[in-house]
Amino acid sequence: VRVEVLAIGTELLLGQIVDTNSAVIGEELAKAGIDCTFQAKVGDNLERIVRAFELALERADAVIACGGLGPTQDDITREAIAAVMGVRLERDPVALDQLERFFSSRRTAMAEANLQQADVPVGATLIPQVQGTAPGLICPVGDRVIYALPGVPSEMAEMLTRAVIPDLQVRSGEPAVILSRTLRTVGISEARLSELVAPRLEALDAAGPGAPTMAFLATADGVKVRLTVKASDDATAIARLQGEEEAIRAILGEVVYGVDDETIETAVGALLQERGWTLAVAESFTGGLIAARVVEAPGASIFFRGGVVAYDEAVKFEVLGVPRGPVVTAEAAIAMADGVRALLGADVAVSTTGAAGPTGQEGHPPGTGFIATAIAGRATVAEEMRVSGSRLRVREYGALRAMQLLRQRLLAL
């Protein structure tokens, strides 16, 4: 079966809410091996919603709609579907009963407006609510089908996995899974990366259907390589992904630092744990961001001692023992890393000092920083960084770069 997604709501078009529902639906469909080739957003306008449904049903076997099932005047998804089906709405006693029980269980009077949430196009099947007030609907249109789900993300996701995906799998008949795996890289450009793997990509293309496909994605965290396979079952798909990951790692080597949700902090944490080492951080312009990212890594409580956010220069001098004088320097970064390593009794430390902006500092333009890495028994080294953009961007880049430099040093030991 081929499926399209229609997210309904003027607030989505106006950008007042980011439509995350379509992404969740796309992900679940992919996992179930169901093709989704088109997704759209439309506002709370009856005529345009009807047109959007009709258009989608010309191209696809099923449409999953989300939003517009609420109790207010601009919730018109039910009316639009009834129009597409060519039927009228009828108040459903089961839906009405559920609504009444929802409100009485909360000892709240049901508003008159909620009654319309029990209206159902004749011929449609209810998907009962388990969280909120709007039931979902399965609405046959000839040999095709519209699923209507609430716009509240948790309610939508629950009905999607409970009712919609199983119904689509029954309709599709052929079981298939699509699985993806993302290799995360650092320190290599997208273009260079695609050059390196081009021969492998050609081999995959030549191998024809069933072979993994590959996509590149440039992000603030580095370039990601996403491998995707379609197979008849999970085991086959996983085996193919595994083989392909090994082939790509053989080509790219150390620039691959992790897979899927593994962050650079996770990679650094693993290197530290191999040696039984602990980490401390001293942060000026990154302002706690490195620490906040490190504590998200699994096992952080084993290897992370903590840190000092030395935002005011007095804290650098008095707490970390940085010599009085300019603080946006390699020397200050080195003194901060050494100072925090000693203060917190850690084996390894990383530090940042610099000007995040909007103004410069000590004659340096905003976006200038120094990052130092200290390892017990080895010389502490600092590197200058330059980056343009907002304060937040400068900080995020600094936090990422600090971990990259630490990873490089740990790998080179």
Add this chain to the structure above:
Amino acid sequence: VRVEVLAIGTELLLGQIVDTNSAVIGEELAKAGIDCTFQAKVGDNLERIVRAFELALERADAVIACGGLGPTQDDITREAIAAVMGVRLERDPVALDQLERFFSSRRTAMAEANLQQADVPVGATLIPQVQGTAPGLICPVGDRVIYALPGVPSEMAEMLTRAVIPDLQVRSGEPAVILSRTLRTVGISEARLSELVAPRLEALDAAGPGAPTMAFLATADGVKVRLTVKASDDATAIARLQGEEEAIRAILGEVVYGVDDETIETAVGALLQERGWTLAVAESFTGGLIAARVVEAPGASIFFRGGVVAYDEAVKFEVLGVPRGPVVTAEAAIAMADGVRALLGADVAVSTTGAAGPTGQEGHPPGTGFIATAIAGRATVAEEMRVSGSRLRVREYGALRAMQLLRQRLLAL
């Protein structure tokens, strides 16, 4: 003019990335008073991209496309637009020159693959890049137009406001603005808030067109009240928003802590600066998140001394002077706040200690924490918090709650 948005990329359909670009475009179009009635997502498939453009151009005067301008094989937006225009691609010398300068300024060799980013449909105009490598394109199709923008959000947003919106405003001729303002509240439920402002809402409804509209949005950061007005010019719109903000503030009082992008940290920073006070933080389970949020507040360098991330309990004992013993206690939180205030020489301090999960600590379930606030010359007080959810959610709630408690204490002085 009527505009549609087309986000291009298989990763969007698969839900591997949430399409935030369309929301940003929708928001900017709304601000400029330009109608956007439909937005769609399509994968990296030439035939389907071409069909999506053709369909959109049947309904709308302009299409803003984002994504698919990169250097890899799956970046095919340029080809698709050339097909829609019925022209071929030609390598543009200006675009090529920009690309070469981009790489030489970074002392990096340009990969062969990047050359295709200088390919332009004959008849299209370049939107020069100022950040990355992919230029944007303005592509006339008869009396209609396609704008092609990069998928990288910061590059997209920059070109949108610099080149696309002004071009659309020239094409549209009739000036109108839609402006919004969001009042941020804390410590009040959505239902209670809507009860309080119900009379005001009725008055606005009765006032008819031109009056501001109001929407409520429950978020992790508290309930937000969004006011929106449409007017013929900025000055009129701003005056109406201003009047309405005052009316709502008069009803809600102190629960309103900020407007638009003002965070709770900004509000706390303003209260501290009124008194010329400085702030220090001691963080255990929030792991640097409070500090990272505080340094984003304007003027942080004036009022923020810094902090200690005391993740390991040894750091609590040795650096902050917490008495040895259990650390997930009100007493430990108080000792941490007092300790960091003394260590960093600040007037005010806040601390967090607790179990973020996935496991509990010292017999407390995950999501249990203690938050203390210390103010020079006053008793330091602690509060227990309980929240369910992921480690990140527990941390984010703790960071928010710490600032809420500090704001309450500062307001009550």
